[in-house]
Amino acid sequence: MVQFVDVKNVSRWISTTGLDNIFDGLVSYVESDFKRWENFEKRPRVASHSHYGVIELMPTSDGSNYSFKYVNGHPINTKKGLQTVTAFGVIADVESGYPTFISEMTLLTALRTAATSVVAASPLLNPGVESMSMIGTGSQSEFQAIAFRSKFGIQNLKVWDTDPEAMEKFVLNLEPLGFDITVAKNANEAVAGAQLITTCTADKTNATILTEDMVAVGAHINALGGDCPGKTELDADLLRKSKIFVELTEQTRIEGEIQQLEADSEVTELWTVLRGSAEGRSSHDMITIFDSVGFAIEDFSVLRYLQNSVQGTDYFEELDLIAEPSDPKNLFSLISENAVW
Amino acid sequence: MVQFVDVKNVSRWISTTGLDNIFDGLVSYVESDFKRWENFEKRPRVASHSHYGVIELMPTSDGSNYSFKYVNGHPINTKKGLQTVTAFGVIADVESGYPTFISEMTLLTALRTAATSVVAASPLLNPGVESMSMIGTGSQSEFQAIAFRSKFGIQNLKVWDTDPEAMEKFVLNLEPLGFDITVAKNANEAVAGAQLITTCTADKTNATILTEDMVAVGAHINALGGDCPGKTELDADLLRKSKIFVELTEQTRIEGEIQQLEADSEVTELWTVLRGSAEGRSSHDMITIFDSVGFAIEDFSVLRYLQNSVQGTDYFEELDLIAEPSDPKNLFSLISENAVW
Numbered sequence: 125m126v127q128f129v130d131v132k133n134v135s136r137w138i139s140t141t142g143l144d145n146i147f148d149g150l151v152s153y154v155e156s157d158f159k160r161w162e163n164f165e166k167r168p169r170v171a172s173h174s175h176y177g178v179i180e181l182m183p184t185s186d187g188s189n190y191s192f193k194y195v196n197g198h199p200i201n202t203k204k205g206l207q208t209v210t211a212f213g214v215i216a217d218v219e220s221g222y223p224t225f226i227s228e229m230t231l232l233t234a235l236r237t238a239a240t241s242v243v244a245a246s247p248l249l250n251p252g253v254e255s256m257s258m259i260g261t262g263s264q265s266e267f268q269a270i271a272f273r274s275k276f277g278i279q280n281l282k283v284w285d286t287d288p289e290a291m292e293k294f295v296l297n298l299e300p301l302g303f304d305i306t307v308a309k310n311a312n313e314a315v316a317g318a319q320l321i322t323t324c325t326a327d328k329t330n331a332t333i334l335t336e337d338m339v340a341v342g343a344h345i346n347a348l349g350g351d352c353p354g355k356t357e358l359d360a361d362l363l364r365k366s367k368i369f370v371e372l373t374e375q376t377r378i379e380g381e382i383q384q385l386e387a388d389s390e391v392t393e394l395w396t397v398l399r400g401s402a403e404g405r406s407s408h409d410m411i412t413i414f415d416s417v418g419f420a421i422e423d424f425s426v427l428r429y430l431q432n433s434v435q436g437t438d439y440f441e442e443l444d445l446i447a448e449p450s451d452p453k454n455l456f457s458l459i460s461e462n463a464v465w
Numbered sequence: 466m467v468q469f470v471d472v473k474n475v476s477r478w479i480s481t482t483g484l485d486n487i488f489d490g491l492v493s494y495v496e497s498d499f500k501r502w503e504n505f506e507k508r509p510r511v512a513s514h515s516h517y518g519v520i521e522l523m524p525t526s527d528g529s530n531y532s533f534k535y536v537n538g539h540p541i542n543t544k545k546g547l548q549t550v551t552a553f554g555v556i557a558d559v560e561s562g563y564p565t566f567i568s569e570m571t572l573l574t575a576l577r578t579a580a581t582s583v584v585a586a587s588p589l590l591n592p593g594v595e596s597m598s599m600i601g602t603g604s605q606s607e608f609q610a611i612a613f614r615s616k617f618g619i620q621n622l623k624v625w626d627t628d629p630e631a632m633e634k635f636v637l638n639l640e641p642l643g644f645d646i647t648v649a650k651n652a653n654e655a656v657a658g659a660q661l662i663t664t665c666t667a668d669k670t671n672a673t674i675l676t677e678d679m680v681a682v683g684a685h686i687n688a689l690g691g692d693c694p695g696k697t698e699l700d701a702d703l704l705r706k707s708k709i710f711v712e713l714t715e716q717t718r719i720e721g722e723i724q725q726l727e728a729d730s731e732v733t734e735l736w737t738v739l740r741g742s743a744e745g746r747s748s749h750d751m752i753t754i755f756d757s758v759g760f761a762i763e764d765f766s767v768l769r770y771l772q773n774s775v776q777g778t779d780y781f782e783e784l785d786l787i788a789e790p791s792d793p794k795n796l797f798s799l800i801s802e803n804a805v806w
Contacts, residue, residue: 131787165513179557196562207788210563210787221538443469445553452542452549458572459479
């Protein structure tokens with residue numbers, strides 16, 4: 125039997141545990157998995173592109189556990205009342221090859237992306253930052269805001285989205301939780317003077333959400349929306365004057381903001397900074413960018429975190445997914461009883 | 466909601482439909498999908514190797530439906546009472562990116578492999594063959610035997626396996642269904658004079674199950690067991706004197722019997738024969754080999770066949786796998802009710 129956590133149970137788990145508690149634990153999982161980077165099998169995600177969007181598989185393994193995520197990216201979906209991104213994931217036991225755990229991952233992806241943003245910001249953010257500017261207030265935005273508050277105590281948010289209803293939704297969701305939110309009139313106003321900027325827009329185009337002149341010295345940019353070929357948010361000149369941090373270079377060159385740069389442009393892998401073998405922010409005035417595209421190890425971390433969290437609870441069901449004949453060479457026995465030939 | 470067919474329901478579906486009926490339908494699905502080869506996205510499977518075995522993802526898409534299979538290969542598993550191969554698979558809608566259908570695929574893999582063997586044998590087998598020799602009587606063997614009888618009327622089987630209990634199991638499963646089975650004393654005896662040989666052994670080594678001198682002129686060899694790097698069954702000299710047919714050349718060079726040959730050795734892709742653009746068997750005396758490794762399109766075929774077969778039946782349940790907030794940009798709403806912060 126395979127343990128299965130459905131949407132309702134992930135929702136219940138999050139609601140009853142509380143996002144602050146979850147981010148506390150999850151940030152540790154992501155950070156400790158990034159620090160043991162060489163333990164993992166790493167490859168760019170396996171993407172199937174269509175003119176509607178993209179469907180991807182993101183596998184990894186640490187030699188004991190294997191995981192993969194199924195995830196789609198269909199920006200056009202919101203117009204049809206569907207999610208841009210939906211996902212589910214699986215853990216398997218490397219020794220037997222048997223799947224052990226399946227979960228919805230639409231919610232989990234929002235959690236792990238926010239946790240990874242916080243892990244990246246820790247060595248990159250200037251000290252004393254008290255507010256975050258956010259461009260894009262879609263599905264992921266509330267999770268980002270709560271994760272940053274949880275780790276850095278940031279209560280003040282300045283937001284901008286081309287969709288007024290999405291901003292209204294954001295305010296309605298987060299003001300009751302004590303955030304102080306300013307709705308800007310445009311992107312320029314939202315980011316003016318900001319030391320921390322999160323960009324998270326969904327258009328599948330080379331958009332220019334931020335240009336060089338909009339960004340203050342010393343800012344850290346948590347850039348989430350450049351995540352597949354032809355989908356970027358930041359102006360190339362802004363990239364050129366900033367220090368750029370990535371998850372897996374090979375994947376980010378395909379999917380991230382840096383697809384706009386030369387193939388040998390300088391980037392720093394986040395795990396090397398976390399391990400202390402590379403420098404993060406090296407001056408107060410430097411602009412840093414976390415060019416986040418989302419990597420399989422983050423999915424591994426959140427799946428393992430959930431798997432460990434739900435043991436002994438009623439947050440999972442069991443699925444009869446794996447054929448188990450009593451004689452392993454007698455698969456046929458599963459159908460030969462009462463069979464019609 | 467995603468439709469889910471578990472092991473029990475696939476077993477029920479097979480038992481009540483009957484394997485002959487299933488192979489009738491499934492052979493058509495596989496054949497028609499192979500004939501529209503250029504409609505599909507094709508890539509070698511995505512493998513994660515460990516010293517225990519291999520875990521693989523096998524994705525494909527025809528532009529309307531996307532499918533992938535998760536499958537492991539752990540020959541050591543039978544010693545622990547576990548299956549060598551377990552699998553499950555998913556269909557998704559390319560337009561929305563949403564998964565629509567999940568099924569166990571341990572049984573389905575045995576079905577589609579046998580159906581594909583039959584599809585390949587059709588243009589390669591000499592006419593009038595009335596018996597099949599089988600080396601290896603493990604999990605897949607009964608399905609192969611029934612598929613070949615279903616299509617070619619072959620009732621007589623000559624079998625050999627290094628495990629006497631596996632042979633006994635095979636006889637107990639198939640004699641009641643009217644097969645005439647001879648248990649050989651060794652591989653040589655099993656294949657002597659045979660015009661149709663199925664090899665299906667599971668050792669993860671470069672084994673030599675068949676050598677050149679063992680195989681009669683005019684034979685067709687349905688070779689299933691060479692299916693990952695370092696795992697082959699046929700002697701290289703036998704390969705060199707035979708005409709070899711493959712699924713996707715690029716994948717078979719990595720996984721199949723032909724990994725023993727030069728990288729530019731001549732092979733014919735099966736779909737070209739089915740479409741009539743390449744020749745199959747071109748003389749009575751030629752030895753033909755279907756170097757079957759299993760390809761993603763076959764999984765697509767069997768998943769689509771099952772999906773279509775179970776509509777309107779009670780052979781599936783529904784899983785709450787996809788988060789569906791009423792406002793697609795308000796993923797947060799799924800957890801904000803009754804939440805603890």
